[in-house]
Amino acid sequence: MELSEYCALDATALRELIRTGQVNAAEVETxxxxxxxxxxxxxNALTQPLFQSALDHDPDGPIGxxxxxxxxxxxFARGVTFTLGSRSIRGAVAAVDxxxxxxxxxxxxxTLGQTTAPELGLSYATESLRYGRTRNPWALERGVGGSSGGAAALVAAGAVPLAHGNDGGGSVRIPASACGLVGLKVSRGRTPSGPLAGxxxxxxxxxFGLTRSIRDTALLLECVSGPAVGEKYTLSSPDVRYTEVLRADPGRLRVAVTTDAWSGVPVDLQVAGVAAEAARTLEWIGHSVSPATPGIQPDDIVEGSMLAAVATxxxxxxxxxxxDPGRLEAVSRALLAETLAFTALDVMAALDAQNRLTRAVGTFFTEYDLxxxxxxxxxxxxxxELDYDDPGYSMRDWLRRIYQYGPFTAAFNVSGNPAISLPLGQSREGLPIGVQLVAATxxxxxxLQVAAQLEQAQPWAGRQPSVFAG
Known part of the structure; x- marks a missing residue:
């Protein structure tokens, strides 16, 4: 298989070539x-050299x-070392999957390797002291977002068609936006958290993960979603397969659009313009579009986000x-001190903030579909620009700082709603600009249906960054 051919194909197309015998899996891996x-x-998007051989997998699986x-x-993966991007973690190996x-x-x-993340996954910049800066394939002087930054860089550069990521405040969607990818944050309970955590x-x-196409997002979700035994939060699967819903007409939807951050931080005019253009496209498709925003209080986003921080x-x-605190970056040291000081009353206050936000978002989606x-x-x-090793931040101050850069994503981690970032625009400088769609839990x-409509109306498949494997 030629490298240029490999890099141009998404996971769905690669699997079809393997399934029909036009190439074999060994050629694709090479x-x-x-x-x-x-x-x-x-x-600089890998934490270590590639694995000597791919981790065990079923070659006959749907994405074999x-x-x-x-x-x-x-x-995460049995037998694989991990560091959470930290110099303070050494010799840790996952005992189970x-x-x-x-x-x-x-x-x-x-699975061929492991991608970089900021220390403890608590930054929107993948620039840990342990691994250094992960660079954006569209512009090497720019960051890739965080925390699934290494994954985003390599998918965007054509190295793999899709990669694992997780999202606690935007950690899939923000790298997707920064690198020109599709990034889905699933509903609370859609994918499992176990077995080591409830x-x-x-x-x-x-x-979940990051992809370059909506059909790959649907295929991956179809393969991994669904309840697991003993999970605290579970959602039943829909009556139809995710790969099939892409072809279904969602009907005329009630679509709300806002380009104003709930916290009032400024939004770049080019960024706001791309989101507004996506709304106009949805109106052209036939949806009912109007300006509206949930009644979200910015302090509730910060307080609700403290739950994920102190859990870490x-x-x-x-x-x-x-x-060893001496080997932690400054914000991580602040986090450990604040976690030790966090009381049951503080947890209840954070849960109250989560409740207020979740109910505000839930009420909003009784009036709007999207x-x-x-x-x-x-x-x-x-x-x-986002210096996680700056000793001047408390944990709440750090959250406020990163939410100036990415103010739109974390609310839906707190509320549990699904949200997806789509690579619908580029700046005058040729940098990717993502648009977020959010729906009811x-x-x-x-x-996926609406994303497929936008992918067809505003296609992005032909765009390639300056650093591209093909």
């Missing part, structure tokens, strides 16, 4: 390894033989070996 190695020197990468957010990893293996994904980040963290801190403090916003408020940030099917 091309993937070549592609990854050809761009990683520029991007398609190359894949997992994020350094372990413990995350339930989602079990499903990735059953789907047939051939919930991830008090239910704010959702596991508690996981470190309860680990068999506590991390919400359109920008994904980020700004163009992809330059390296160093459990309505991934609706998001």
């Amino acid at each position: 091309a993937a390894r070549q592609a990854i190695e050809s761009v990683n020197g520029d991007l 033989g398609v190359p894949f990468l997992v994020k350094d957010s372990g413990p 995350h339930e989602l990893m079990t499903r990735f293996r059953a789907a047939g994904l051939a 919930e991830a980040g008090f239910g704010l963290i959702a596991e 801190g508690a996981a470190l403090l309860r680990a068999p070996v506590r991390p 919400l359109v916003t920008p994904t980020l408020a700004q163009l992809p940030a330059r390296h160093g 459990g309505r991934e099917d609706l998001l």
